Amino acid sequence: MRGNDVILENLSMRFGDFVAVQPTDLKINAGEFFSILGPSGCGKTTILRMISGFLSPSQGRVIIGDKDMSGIRANARPTALIFQNLALFPLMSVRDNIAFGLEARGIGKKARQDKAQELLSLVALDGHGDKLPTALSGGQRQRVAIARALAVEPSVLLLDEPLSALDLKLRQHMRAELKELQRKTGVTFIYITHDQGEALTMSDRVAVMNKGVVEQVANSDEIYANPATPFVASFVGEQNVFKGKVVAKENGYAILETPLGKMLGQNTQGLNQGDDAILFVRPERLSLQEKPGQQNSLSATLERRDLEGPFVNLHMRAGEHPIAIHITNVDQTHQSLGTEQKLWFAAQDAVVMRPGELASE
Amino acid sequence: MNSLIKSYGKGLTALFVGLTVVWIAALIVLPQISMVDRAFTYEDRGGAAATLSLEIDRAYQEVFQISTSLDDLRAEKEALSSGGSAASQQESVSALDPFATPAPTPSQGVNMLDPFAAPSASGSSNRTAAQIEADEAPLIAKKSELEAKIVTLEAKEKASTDTVGLDTSYSLKNFTEMSSVHLQVFLSTMIYALCVTVMAFALCYPVAYAVATATSKNKIAILMLGLLIPYAINELLRIFAWVMILEKNGVLNAVLDMFGIIDLQVGEGFRFVASNGAVFTVMVYAYVLFMVFPIYNTIDTLDKNQIEAAKDLGASTFRIHWRVVLPHAKPGIAVGAIMTFMLSAGSIAVPEIVGRGLHPDWFSQVIYRRFFEADSWNQGAAYSLTLLLACVVFILFNMAVFRVGIRDIAK
Structure with missing residues (x-):
């Protein structure tokens, strides 16, 4: 099996007056694990359906491996789709499910069975071939769906939130499995999800979408560390958000006047004095330290403490402004509720951006 | 509970x-x-007891006829004695004749049942009265002869068996003595009903699939209305509507005439009614709803992603239906087939109205005639039971073929 690259050229989709996908250009590399991340209704599934051929784009085209897919129907494209609910055929055995694509291609029974057996081994389901899908567990069904899709040797595998029905433990386990399968097979994976954890852990690259627009395409680290827009910043991971006005800028940094005092952060978008701005700082970048005389010092009251296990969420309040802090479980100090504490963050850990839409919680 | x-x-x-x-x-x-x-009760209409009881019945009937004739004669006599005209007597005598003539039969007896018979024997001096007396005498003799015969016959019947009337007994004869014509009608009805079922399925499956997979709410509503409205009309009216269409001077021939294919003016025109095709068409139309809805209901519950998944895996339309949609719709198809088959096998209105007796009989028509024309309820019951059993066999066969249980059907 070999992956192919997928190129979206000026691709857009409208349903009546509603624009589901704004004109989009995107290149997904051969053999890449590519995720499209966004809230529900952002158009990510529409893009997937246009790539798979179930929807014809209003405009633009999909090119898979140098071949224009316009006018080619879903059943003739080199793609295979894994549905959110898996859509396994409940009345066929696991083996017949996996062999269905081969059967549809008119491949002989013996060859089908061999291939199905091979795939059963690939997804570690030897011995389950004669069962009905309903007799399997959630994770096993998941693997059947993947095997069924891989049986037709697609060059692009499209996955539509396939892990969303699984419980947390299994989901985390399946992430590793999917990644491993992708590496083993070399097929291009296009993975649709609203779960940033899935996108960040598995993907080579992630596209973050909102309201039909791809806001940023980058690898996981880049997305997390250097979000391009307020939406990406607030959608991926948690953020403390401070709104204010730029009062000064120097050496790539900007000083913001906020209700909580002056704050300093990286001026990546080149804002000028007098511009409205938002400053983002991640909860784990805040520390319970007192740095007298330094900028970006705050004082806040601890209102709630949530133990997540490896780390602790502290919910604090500075005046009316809620502030979230993550600290690791090893350095728990000064955590009595109701006490006023000093906080501080480094200027290079904060990003100043032009105001824009934030992801709603 | x-x-x-x-x-x-x-x-x-x-x-x-x-x-x-x-x-x-x-x-x-x-x-x-x-x-x-x-x-399972067999009425022996040809046995000795039956002949005997038939003879007794016949004798009673004759006695009854003779006594009515005697009554009439006596009434005439009384009219004479009170001074009636000769013309009127003459008339009544001749009017009597047709009643009197069938009376003389080989057997004779004494009428014990008629209290008026004895006083009528007293004579009258009138010429016409004498004539009446002459008519009366052989009748009275015949009557007493008949009555004597009834007594002996009844005694004989009593001696031979204790059962009165026809000789009835439990047996399979009502079934086994089905005439070859009736058997042929039965078998062809089964085949016809099967044809109707298959045609109804061929028509309903695409419709049910289209409705079940329609995405727009309005479209579903319109399709549903289109299916339901014809069924707000009485079944007989729906059948007659078809007669209007298929009649020789009907709509269909008129349309053909309009297109110049035939010329109604010179008496051309197809006789669409009273053919297998017409009966099948009307029957499919009459029972199509019982096929559409069960199939629609099952396809409606199919996860539409499965259709897309099959398509995505490269399956042709035929394969999608054969491997994904049809297996899922099996319980619905089974229910639809059972209902359509039973309704069409038992249908009497359609073959009666559309068939006009020119179309080969439907078994339900034979049953009707057994009951109400041949007056053979036992045979009619046996035929009905045969039809019922055939339908049950069809249900079981259907369940076996579609591998569905009662539980699936109940769903």
Whole structure:
């Protein structure tokens, strides 16, 4: 099996007056694990359906491996789709499910069975071939769906939130499995999800979408560390958000006047004095330290403490402004509720951006 | 039962159960038992006892006719004695004749049943009265002869067997003595009903699939209305509507005439009615709804992603239906087929109205005639039972073929 690259050229989709996908250009590399991340209704599934051929784009085209897919129907494209609910055929055995694509291609029974057996081994389901899908567990069904899709040797595998029905433990386990399968097979994976954890852990690259627009395409680290827009910043991971006005800028940094005092952060978008701005700082970048005389010092009251296990969420309040802090479980100090504490963050850990839409919680 | 009591209370539950028992007993079990009993009861219409009882019946009938004639004669005599005109007597005598002539039969007897017979023997001096007397005498003699015969016959009947009337006994003869014509009608009805079922399925499956997979709400509503509106009309009216279409001077021939294919003016025109095709068409139309809805219901529950998944895996339209949609719709198809088959096998209105006796008989028509024309209820019951059994066999066969259980059908 070999992956192919997928190129979206000026691709857009409208349903009546509603624009589901704004004109989009995107290149997904051969053999890449590519995720499209966004809230529900952002158009990510529409893009997937246009790539798979179930929807014809209003405009633009999909090119898979140098071949224009316009006018080619879903059943003739080199793609295979894994549905959110898996859509396994409940009345066929696991083996017949996996062999269905081969059967549809008119491949002989013996060859089908061999291939199905091979795939059963690939997804570690030897011995389950004669069962009905309903007799399997959630994770096993998941693997059947993947095997069924891989049986037709697609060059692009499209996955539509396939892990969303699984419980947390299994989901985390399946992430590793999917990644491993992708590496083993070399097929291009296009993975649709609203779960940033899935996108960040598995993907080579992630596209973050909102309201039909791809806001940023980058690898996981880049997305997390250097979000391009307020939406990406607030959608991926948690953020403390401070709104204010730029009062000064120097050496790539900007000083913001906020209700909580002056704050300093990286001026990546080149804002000028007098511009409205938002400053983002991640909860784990805040520390319970007192740095007298330094900028970006705050004082806040601890209102709630949530133990997540490896780390602790502290919910604090500075005046009316809620502030979230993550600290690791090893350095728990000064955590009595109701006490006023000093906080501080480094200027290079904060990003100043032009105001824009934030992801709603 | 407990859940019923919990949700409705003891009183209502008792009412429900009571009504259900009454319903099952009075409307299902008892009529069925009576029918089965009749079906297995054989009336021997050719045996010695039957001949005997027929003879007795016939004798009684003759006695009755003779006594009415005697009554008439006596009335005439009384009219004479009170001074009636000769013309009127003459008239009444000649009017009597047709009644009197069938009376003289080989057997003769004494009428013990007629109290007026004895006084009528007293004579009258009138010429016409004498004539009447002459008519009366042989009648009275015949009557007493007949009555004597009835006594001996009844004694004979009593001696030979204790049963009165026809010789009835439990046997399979009502079934085994089905004439070859009736058997042929039965078999062809089964085949016809099967044809109707297959045609209804061929018509309904695409429709049901289209409705079930329609995405727009309006489209579904329109399709549903289109299916339901014809069924707001009485079945007979729907059948007659088809007669209007298929009649020789009907709509279909008029349309053909319009296109110049035939010329109604010179009497051309197809006789569409009273053909297999017409009966099948009307029947499919009459029962199509019973096929559409079960199939629609099952396809509606199919996860549409499965259709897309199959398509995505490269399956052709045929394969999608053969491997994904049809297997899922099996219970619905089974239910639809059973209902359509039973309705069409038992249909009487369609073959009667559309067939006009020119179309080969439907078995239900034979049953009707057994009951109400041949006056052979036992044979009619046996034929009905045969039809019922054939339908049950069809149901079981269907369940085996589609591999569905009662539970799936109930769904």
